[in-house]
Amino acid sequence: MKAGLENLRVVLVAVRNSLNIGAVARAMSNFGAKQLRVVNPYEAAWREAKSAVGAADLLARAEECVAVAEAVADCSLVVGTTAVGNRELRQPLWSLPEAGPAIRERLKTGNVALLFGSEKWGLSNESLSYCHWLLRIPTREEHRSMNLGQAVAVCLYELGGELAPKAPTTARRRKVGGKKRALRMTSHGSQKKDGAQAPSRPRSTGGTRPGEGGPARMETVERIGEAWLRALEKSGYVAPRGKATAEEKLRRMLRRFALQEGDAEVFLGMVKKVLWKLEEGKK
Secondary structure, three states: OOOOOOOEEEEEEOOOOHHHHHHHHHHHHHHOOOEEEEEOOOHHHHHHHOOOOOOHHHHHHOEEEOOHHHHOOOOOEEEEEOOOOOOOOOOOEEEHHHHHHHHHHHHOOOOEEEEEOEOOOEOOHHHHOOOOEEEEOOOOOOOOOOOHHHHHHHHHHHHHOOOOOOOOOOOEEEEEOOEEEEEEEOOOOOEEEOOEEOOOOOOOOOOOOOOOOOEOOHHHHHHHHHHHHHHHHHHOOOOHHHHHHHHHHHHHHHHHOOOEHHHHHHHHHHHHHHHHHHHHHOO
16 A cells, blocks of 8 residues: 555445445455544444444444534545536546545545545535535546445545556546536646646645644634634625525635635634624624
8 A cells, every 4th residue: 555544534425325335334444444434324224234244343433423514524635526417516626546646645644534425416515515626536428427335445446556546747638517628737736627726735834823734624614614604694794595505605615725724723713703793793
């Protein structure tokens, strides 16, 4: 193995098939990924899956979470998987061979969550709003979706295998959602699609001063979003009926900021102060 998967969190959201859950655990055991988290699984399937052959210990240690936010709280990078289909995507999309090097690099310095959705629907738009960017396994256009267990196994092989291919360095075009998009490598190894900045490789930093401390944990970023949303509601910027949409937009925007932990803590303090002033003014 080139890069260990100790810092990888495999997150299954609303899965319903016990055989698929067992296959995921078996694949994780094969490649050395040890942290499985499940969000709102179908209860009967979850109970039955715990007897998976060869992965019972891993399933016994798996964490059951009530929400995606809880499952990714200790991670600094969250990547969602998708077959794309006809859905409109609001985050940068990488293919697995392109994403592999960036994920492996981030795994050296912090926790990374890799999200997989239900067998029938994949990840919801609400679940995708927790992701910094999205990942797709290259398959035939005529048959894009994969079995859940197989998809996890392919991703883990790419992220942890000796034979993981290097990131492409030449210009190319590919078809996503019916449209062709340009894809090129920047001088720092990050990629751009249609002018949008794709995630960059993490830089090693020390301390917790502003601008330092490594990429912010999602727990801190989520607290910023919660405080900011309350401030927007108090100010009248967000109407009650538009709260859910505003929350998803705000969550995606905060992830595009790519905050460092030190900056995130300062940002959280600022937003809390603004919120406190707004609440004081209404008394």
